[in-house]
Amino acid sequence: MTTTTAPMEMIVPSFGSDAESGRKLAVICSKGALDMAYPGLILGNAALGEGVELDLFFTFWGFDMITKSRMYDLKFSPVGNTATHMPAALSPLPGVTAMATHSLKKSLADLNIPEVPDFLDLLKDSGARLWACRLSADMNHLKEEDLYDGVDGIISASDFIEMTDGSQLLFI
Amino acid sequence: MPTTIIEGHELSVDDEGFLTEYDQWDPQIAEALAQAIDVPLTDEHWKVINFLREDFKAHGATPTLRRVSTEGGVDTKTLFALFPKKPAKKMSYIAGLPKPAGCV
Numbered sequence: 001m002t003t004t005t006a007p008m009e010m011i012v013p014s015f016g017s018d019a020e021s022g023r024k025l026a027v028i029c030s031k032g033a034l035d036m037a038y039p040g041l042i043l044g045n046a047a048l049g050e051g052v053e054l055d056l057f058f059t060f061w062g063f064d065m066i067t068k069s070r071m072y073d074l075k076f077s078p079v080g081n082t083a084t085h086m087p088a089a090l091s092p093l094p095g096v097t098a099m100a101t102h103s104l105k106k107s108l109a110d111l112n113i114p115e116v117p118d119f120l121d122l123l124k125d126s127g128a129r130l131w132a133c134r135l136s137a138d139m140n141h142l143k144e145e146d147l148y149d150g151v152d153g154i155i156s157a158s159d160f161i162e163m164t165d166g167s168q169l170l171f172i
Numbered sequence: 173m174p175t176t177i178i179e180g181h182e183l184s185v186d187d188e189g190f191l192t193e194y195d196q197w198d199p200q201i202a203e204a205l206a207q208a209i210d211v212p213l214t215d216e217h218w219k220v221i222n223f224l225r226e227d228f229k230a231h232g233a234t235p236t237l238r239r240v241s242t243e244g245g246v247d248t249k250t251l252f253a254l255f256p257k258k259p260a261k262k263m264s265y266i267a268g269l270p271k272p273a274g275c276v
Contacts, residue, residue, distance in 0.1 A: 010178060126248055
């Protein structure tokens, strides 16, 4: 049997499935404001979806994102945030932060973006590792039982630097 | 626009090999696409693929992983197990759809 025309090569996308890509991302979450909690979560989620390993390190104000008593109640304040285009004199008024927080939460919910605790669940389900900063835990007198259940451990800054050898690093 | 031969059909694809014509896809082609990227299809895979096809038809966009878990009823962990490493791209490739455009 011979064929007269050469078979056309099938175009197959490269998903890097044969070899481990080895790409790793480490995100340091240092802010506890609602609007600053999301960038790390969204980029981390995107990385996981691309087969990139992810370590998140929660430190200073970012510790609120994984503290059980606070993670459900992060706030967005327009004070000092010129990007809200709100007159500067209005932003510190009573009720403005609550209003802005409510409005941001609604915009995110409308786009099917989960709230912070649910987002952490999503990242865990996708294979993320979550690390709590030792110094932040000590400063706030918090122990593992005070933290989100998916936290993999309370570690020092040196531990984090050591374990993210070769990772790309993002500070938020 | 390039074309490629799959299961004896000449199909329109983009530069990466994703099908570009919704109606050129059928389940046999899905099997061939899945085989090409080493994802043997099970009933669970088909549940995801069928949801993707229906949701795309209804809304004009490939659902994101988040949408497949909240609306399609297949949780995130399972999606990563079914379509290892790059679930969003692999599931849409097999379903003959573009990659999801949404961020989450």
